[in-house]
Amino acid sequence: MSQPIITMNKVNKWYGEFHVLRDIELSVSKGERIVVCGPSGSGKSTLIRCINRLEEHQAGSIKVDGIELTDDVKNIEQIRREVGMVFQHFNLFPHLTVLENCCLGPIWVRKMPRAEAEEIAMKYLKRVRIPEQANKYPGQLSGGQQQRVAIARSLCMNPKIMLFDEPTSALDPEMVKEVLDVMIGLAEDGGMTMLCVTHEMGFARSVAHRVIFMDRGQIIEQNDPETFFHNPQNERTKLFLSQILAH
Amino acid sequence: MTAAADADLIPARRPPSSETGAVGWIRHNLFSGWFNTIVTIIAAFVAYKVIVGALSYTIFNAVWTGTPQTCQDMLGKGACWLAVEDRYRFILFGPFDYDQQWRGGLVIALFCVMVALSAIRRLWGRNLIIAWVAMLAVVLWLMHGGLGLKVVDTSKWGGLPLTLLLAFAGIIFAFPLGIVLALGRRSNMPAIKALCVAYIELIRGVPLISVLFMASVMFPLFLPENITIDKVLRAQVGIILFTAAYTAEAIRGGLQAVPKGQYEAADALGLGYWRKMSLIVLPQALKISIPSIVNNFISTLKDTSLVTIIALYDLLNTSKIAFNEPQWRSFFFDGFLVAGLIYFVFCFSISRISIKIERVLDVGHKRR
Amino acid sequence: MATSHDSASLTVKPTVPWYRDRNARAIAFQIIALSAVILLGWYLVSNTMHNMATRNIATGWGFLGLEAGFGISEHVISYTPADTYGRAIVVGFLNTIKVAVIGIILATIIGVVVGLARLSSNWLVARMATVYVEALRNVPLLLQLIIWYGLIIAMPGPRQAVQMMPGVFLTGRGVYYPSIESEPVHTWMAVLFVVGILLTWAYSRWAKRRQDETGKAAPLLLPAIGFIIGLPLLIWLIAGAPLTLGLPELKGFNFAGGSVLSPEFAAMVVGLSTYTGAFIAEVVRSGIQAVSHGQSEAARALGLRPMLVTRLVVFPQSLRVIVPPLTSQYLNLTKNSSLAVAIGYPDLVSTGNTALNQTGQAVECIAIIMGVYLAISLAISLFMNWYNKHIALVER
DSSP: OOSEEEEEEEEEEEETTEEEEEEEEEEEETTOEEEEEOSTTSSHHHHHHHHTTSSOOSEEEEEETTEEOSSOHHHHHHHHHHEEEEOTTOOOOTTSOHHHHHHHHHHHTSOOOHHHHHHHHHHHHHHTTOGGGTTSOGGGSOHHHHHHHHHHHHHTTOOSEEEEESTTTTSOHHHHHHHHHHHHHHHHHOOOEEEEEOSOHHHHHHHOSEEEEEETTEEEEEEOHHHHHHSOOSHHHHHHHHHHSOO | OOHHHHSOSSOOOOOOTTTSHHHHHHHHHTOSSHHHHHHHHHHHHHHHHHHHHHHIIIIISOBOSSOHHHHHHTTTTSOBHHHHHHHHHHHHHTTSOGGGHHHHHHHHHHHHHHHHHHTOGGGOSHHHHHHHHHHHHHHHHHHHOBTTBOOOOGGGOEHHHHHHHHHHHHHHHHHHHHHHHHHHHTOSOHHHHHHHHHHHHHHHHSOHHHHHHIIIIIHHHHSOTTOOOOHHHHHHHHHHHHHHHHHHHHHHHHHHHSOHHHHHHHHHHTOOHHHIIIIIIHHHHHHHHHHHHHHHHHHHHHHGGGGGTTTOEEHHHHHHHGGGSTTTGGGHHHHHHHHHHHHHHHHHHHHHHHHHHHHHHTOOOOOO | OOOOOOHHHHTOOOOOOTTTOHHHHHHHHHHHHHHHHHHHHHHHHHHHHHHHHHTTOOOSSGGGGSBOOOOOSOOSSOOOTTSBHHHHHHHHHHHHHHHHHHHHHHHHHHHHHHHHHHTOSOHHHHHHHHHHHHHHHTSOHHHHHHHHHHHHHTSOOGGGOEEEETTEEEETTEEEEOEEOOOHHHHHHHHHHHHHHHHHHHHHHHHHHHHHHHOOOOOOHHHHHIIIIIHHHHHHHHTTOOOOEEOOEEETTEEESSEEEOHHHHHHHHHHHHHHHHHHHHHHHHHHHHSOHHHHHHHHHTTOOHHHIIIIIIHHHHHHHHHHHHHHHHHHHHHHGGGHHHHTOOOHHHHHHHHHHHHOOHHHHHHHHHHHHHHHHHHHHHHHHHHHHHHOOOOO
């Protein structure tokens, strides 16, 4: 891994009086894959949502791909073009077909001709293994299929960084595997920087370069998966791991 | 677990002062960005003008004591509360016998108490419904008289008691009719369904005023010559028929929202149609449709003002006529102000109660 | 082991006594219900016929051809007291349509502005919008109409008229405003207005094609304004910018020249649009809030600018939620225009009521009034059903 593509420096965020992110220091290298875990309310979703400015930080600095994240609209737009996000509840646009969902970004943000955008969309829909659903509407698909479309939609923008906010938490158990397989496939193709908030520890073990544990708004521990799971240093980490790995 | 595990590695801090407290709030909500700042300044100016104007008209420049001439001097600048002091009895009670007007006051108090009690969830149940019906009987006795009270003819009923009576009796009697219509509309029997649909769509397609005209002008024609119906009763029946159609739609929404599984479970148990409805379906459906019904009621309360057009002395009419005397004629606006305030207090309070009920029942919110 | 049934045993069904058979019961019940309704109807009708006869009231629609004998203060088509009742009712109907259409347009504008204001992040603006909505929704419309009417006619006479803008005077007799004399160039302007609309449509198709092919998006708003407004403006300027305003001028005790909005019409329009605007504001607000937050987040995460987020993602979805209750409000406004009878604006109910009082034919007149409103309601319902089917989200 090489130069950092994301740096977070003494980042702090408050919701009103509630201190949700405390003195976050984080450096993510290009091509690195990170899994963020922690109890609910620990601020892990907030952390990655700050990276594409869906949340604003009030103190500290965040740099993405060399661009500083401020209120500057131009910076935000540039960053969002390079950062793709997959949401827990998919957030597909129900009034557009699957194909249109995927072409929206390329046409309106990257200003591509329609034919080119559709070509790219079909390529990624094949990649997530549902090219035959291209002309269906999101309401006609299962949860697992919708989430795969959501992943394809983000990939169509050709981002350098992919953020995943609990991508499988809203899925029925039998559909979790198909989405994780897509994410693993993405990792194995190499090159994509991925930040993933998830409870799927199997995924973390097989794919992540680094696992970060957060609690109460701060990074408690970060390590490579082997060390993290077999030799956790912090008491809190041990407690959390014992709770989620119990079954 | 050691104490170290529970100690925060980084303790929580307070946000920087520019983000919180009064300063932070003002910055975010009023002055974030130059466009917002301009808007705030303009809005604050407008609000200032309106508030100062309203306060000076109703309080500071208003005429509380003096003569009609004092009022005339302040016309347009200050409200003539003198006129209201002189005529408030007529505004509130209409042409009701002067010495019996305490009965009207009691009616108003009874309605207020019942509404307040109905907002308390713990009291809901069959007893509450019985209490409402009983209260309605008491109200009718107070308005009409007999059994120890002096009889007051309905032509003298007026003001707030008449408005409240028309509204509440309207919704109370429209309720059972609405249930029947809603059930009929969802029925599988084509004739029944057609009749109910025709009734509901006919009533909902025409303005209330035409129904009131029909009631006041055509009802006498519908009945044999020797039977006369009281004018207030005609209006009341018109309001009931009108409200029933809207109540039916609200209840139908509730019936649709009850999951199909409930109907099936009741059928599987062997319950007949009416048992199924009264024991299983309607209790759930009514609970879901209560917010809609309460919103219907607020509209009904406002709609009672239309009986002015068929010459009944409801609150709107009394406030219109109250200042017809030459000395108070110029101050018609202040009479309307009083009536408007009374309507507002009732409607706003009931809508607040409705929101509270919705939160308690955890259902959605619509309004006509 | 296979069993076979011979055809004879298949045709034997247990006989159910008719009074327990569900279908028979249903039919019997419906017959009873229908009979009861028909009997009731027959009873009412026969009473009515008898009562009308004893009071010497005519029946039938012949009265529509009789001379009306009453004047109507404002009319869209020509009318004199010598015209028939039928024409009088048509005049009333046209007045209803006039006030309803203008009311709907104004109410929509007010409603959208106030609804958006309620969602504004500016606390002061949001609170003021809330005050407006709650104040107007909790007071009867009739009271508001009477107040507006009372205030307008309490305005001073023409001699002390309040001048709101150059050429616009507010008096107790109405609102006087400049009328524009018709010029030959106006026809050309109208033609170019239509041409402008067609050009805008053609341009938007060309722009979309270009975007599909090359990815370059062309601006839409400015060219649209240019075509629709600029072209007529251009030809007006070329014609020498002729503008003869008929200015209302005070001559003696009254204004001469210009046009006037009657106090009744003004009160109806102001009252109806402010009242219905408050309800439309709530419809707009809940429609926009109904689009889940995640939708705009996903669109923003893709990098779409706020305007595009609104245009491509939020607006189409909120329109689905807004249109049904919006048309319901339009219908309410049209029905509420019937309150005109209380302040003397000659709408359908008002003229119908006068006809009723003069001829005594209550049944026919009320039937006409109800029939017309029913037709309007049905038309709007049909449109709504069509719209809902047309834009329904496709689901499993």
